[in-house]
Amino acid sequence: MAEPRRHTLRDIAATLNLSVNTVSRALSGKDGISDSTRALVQAEAERVGYVPNALARSLVLGSATTIGLVITNPSNPFYAQLISTVEVRARRHDYSLLLVVTDESADNEMRAAESLLRSSVSGAIVVPVQVSADPWRRLGAAGVPTVLLNRDLPELGFRFVGTDNELGGYRATAHAVLRGARSIVVLEEDLPITTIAHRIAGFRRAMTEAGLPMPRGSVISVPTPRYDQAALPWQAEQAYQVARKLLRRAKLPDAVIVGNDYFALGLYRALEEHGLTVPDDMMVIGFGDYPFAGFLSPALTTVRLPAEQVGTIAVDLLVEEITGAHSGRPLKQLIAPELVERASTARAVRGLAALSR
Template identity: 65%
Template sequence: MTEARRATLRDIATALGLSVNTVSRALGDKDSVSPKTRAAVQAEAARIGYVPNTLARSLVLGSAMTLGLVITNPSNPFYAQLISSIELRVRAQGYSLLLLVTDESAENEQRATEALLRSAVDGAVVVPVQAEWDHWRRVRDAGIPLVFVNRDVPELDCDMVGVDNERGSYEATSHLIAGGARRLLVLEEDLPITTTADRVAGFRRAMSDAGLKVSDDSIRAVPTKRYDSLALPWQPEEAYRFARTLVSEGNHPDGIVTGNDYFALGLLRVLAELGLEVPGDVAVTGYGDHPYAGYLQTPLTTVRLPAAEVGTTAVDLLLQRLRSTVTERPRKTLIRPELVVRASSRTARPSQSAAAGRAERGGG
């Protein structure tokens, strides 16, 4: 029995009467090959089952032709979109992708950096845990370019691409204020990460610009199950329990800014159970624009995050670093999110006394 032989570029070239160089350029989408020739080469490659030998190509080019992607939580819808956009961009550029998940664990992140070094990737896109950074210094000093995504590590002075979270929170808060809200608070997660800090900063700035006071009670950190099971996304029941406690304390805001749509989901249920109207008594905004946000009984005003644009921008910046012979200073790129206005914040608010009265009846 004859052992199957791997199809080669020469097999395609012989079948079509072309040179191996022409076949290689056609499969590499080089402009010097006519569309007709490219189509013929691609058809023959598919017919004989040709698969590029990435190891051989790596030896020729002096490159692993592989990029690393280190992600904290792939169940987070933002990061799920990010992974998809990065994989598509990487594949279109002829690279493979090595995906490593840390689950917000500094120990897992250190293991990920060891895997990057062993795999000799050309570069890496990284969502850092932000607990430590010496292991990332080792990767950078080994000559592997890094682009941090969504969270920065200022100590390393590397490229960073992310969402302008301060701007997103500022616009959401300003929107509620413009609609008449004056007693606002923000529900944020309690992880010590820059994305949370940036959203709180946006809330503070919007309140300050409107001449409204921000007290310690205005900023509430919601306990998150991600400490117990870090692979989970945010859970609505965390905000649900927290909001019930908040209202039972007699705190009756007329505007609530949440740091993610899951928190908003739990909050909306509490408000409905207490007989509070949204947005009549309490206006609510989310953050993330997850698929369900527009299909709730009261569609949710939220901030849409440009996950795909962040991903492709990060890959393009990393490839520029790999292909450039000129050393440039690291770039910090923040992409503006979009406020999506829906019914949870659309109308003006009633008087303070009317809202408080309804809250007392609902909390019976």
């Protein structure tokens, strides 16, 4: 299947039987063009997804050396490390980086796609909000090479690289089971995204394989703060409030798995206020292995995410898409996370049969 290409002023001029100069003047709003001709040119430009001004000029001159990176939440340490990795790797390929943040907002995402179309980007690495594929479908239709990261949109057929979150959820749960947990609760974000769904699927698979029950309330949503339709940076406060309600249950779980290490901060505080200790009264497993995880008391067992590996592969895949020099890498790649065992699960095993890995 032929790669889509960017449409030029010459293409529009040929279709409408106009001169390139007339088309250029119509799109740039200059005088001397009739309203009917201007409307005709603008309609055709919209139909073919014409990329105006800076990007078109840079392509003509062969100087489009910037790639876009679109992320959802800059407070997430995974993305902080990702930004650094992508910038370093892109520089090695002689590309600079344009960063755009959507804050989990569909409106911001649409603006991000438009911004990339109007900027001098050679391609884009995108963490989609997953509300709609339309912003990135438009990017692909305009011939901008795009690689999706961490959250896929299979209907687009774009190349994709991300963390194997299902495996991460499975390994966290399996570890708790192997340390003797018979009842486990998951605290997860309330966002409708595949990374969360996959972690929960891994949890359910491990529990099923261990023959352990998953009663109602085994997965608890932690509200994501929002302001003007945008998600705010993670705050431990929401997890703290949810944990306080959890600790009112007549029977407490043996272990709690949190969807990110920030939630562990809130859970630790709630446990301390209730006179409970980790791991003797409750084991805690995080997700992310953020810089503070090893400095909590007790140090947090957590799933380390492969941000550096994912970011490096994403850049390499995008450069392949830009240059057409494909290496034979698979279209979709999932990178396994690593379970980092620390003191928050260092409790004597109670003899429960081990889970197969």
